[in-house]
Amino acid sequence: LFWLCRVEIITEHGQDGTYATVFKGRSKLTENLVALKEIRLEHEEGAPCTAIREVSLLKNLKHANIVTLHDIIHTERSLTLVFEYLDSDLKQYLDNCGNLMCMNNVKIFMFQLLRGLSYCHKRKILHRDLKPQNLLINDKGELKLADFGLARAKSVPTKTYSNEVVTLWYRPPEVLLGTTEYSTPIDMWGVGCILFEMATGRPMFPGSTVKEELHLVFRLIGTPTEDSWPGISNNDEFRSYMFSQYRPQPLINHVPRLDSEGIDMLTALLLYDTRTRVSAEASLRHPYFLSLGENIHTSRYILNTVQHILRP
Template identity: 65%
Template sequence: MTLVFEFLEKDLKQYMEDCNNVLSLNNVKLFLFQLLRGLAYCHQYRVLHRDLKPQNLLINQLGELKLADFGLARAKSVPTKTYSNEVVTLWYRPPDVLLGSTVYSTPIDMWGVGCIFFEMAAGRPLFPGSTVKDELMLIFKTLGTPTEQTWPGVTSIDEFKQYNFPPSRSESLAERCPRLGGDGLALLRQFLLYEVTGRIAAADAMRHPYFGSLGPAVLSLPDDVSIFTLPGISLCREHGRGGSSGGQSQSGARQRRQTLLL
């Protein structure tokens, strides 16, 4: 059996590297919207991606971003099933999963969206932990050690009690990523909530004021129509671009993976 897929020039990680990790804020917004659009489609049909990271987001020469690598994807069925907590690359794994949760739904993907959003805008990973404990410590140092007020039930989680994390106050995300501005930071905070049920859904995030400059037409496009068919929506030329925008890529094999048109 031979599977043939469209060719995409590079993934988001390589795109950022080619731009010296300084992306145009216009392009950050367009990539984030397309990521949300693809996830909203998946989540509508109760499909969890479970492995969101820049390497799994492919980009073609038009700037169309597509979800790839559904190898860890699962259908979220009813009644609720339990799943492995060994999912999502460590830097993009939500704290509930890091602490051993095996009962989760679509919010597992939204934490990763927040991490990718920050990385595109700031030019560096938000939580680059080397171990599970290190990852949790970076999260708690940035967002504050969770309490019953910020994460109801956290103090009854065995793994949380065993680690005995010291109390820490949250840092300012505005200082960590001043480029985002008010609406961008407000949306980022809605992705990075400890309480799973509080994280913004992909479909709701698409309607956030942060995307207001794209106009209302982006919300009514058919699922198989690119946002770049709309007048006024296009990628900006990246000033820090160091590599070629097309041609062969170092991750060519990876770019022939399963993709989902956004």
């Protein structure tokens, strides 16, 4: 079915006895490049739950800003997911432009991220692991959400099925403090962190432990109070850390390249109270995107715009 070009990611041993490898290939039928995510099953336990979850979700997600799952090949020893191939991801894009993105590209990538996420959230699907490495970008400037392996999980694990440590940098404070009541706002915090990273070239909260991550958040956004986060004083984990009382800092001082509308949206994405944290759908209508024009909500217009301005 496919000509294999080369291994893109080395084989890694997973904690559930599986191996995950990603190949770059070309379809013999269509000549199109594809990404082949092969999960080798070492035990007679069937496919790992994370892989099955990813398959079941992606089969039903058809959107310009979500990576397309073309096919599934299931054998006794492996499960291979055949995805459309995209050349790069947002992390690589940031690296290639010296961590100094054109601010118009920041806005266009942000819009595409929110559009794909809004599509998911309308279908009650959460991503749960948004980060630059999971936002794929092709040579046309299309940005697509990928790696739904953690979506709809009962809890947010510390490792993926390929044994990769899940970063804390984009994880919302309510999850860091042990909530199990997940809803769409948990993804929106990560969107805010990604907006900051695109605009500054550096991660917003690069913590290596839960306590350090929370400390970085509180030091910038302010230590939460009953006003900013109703019920926080009753959270046992929060009380056990005994954090210092930090006042919120003006975000403009840390993201000087972001305009006033962008700062307003970033602020709305990083609210502690999940009931007031802005949604993906509402974000798409935010004044931050007005400069892109009224036609920005059509797929073809986005592509034409990106093709003409997609330079680091």
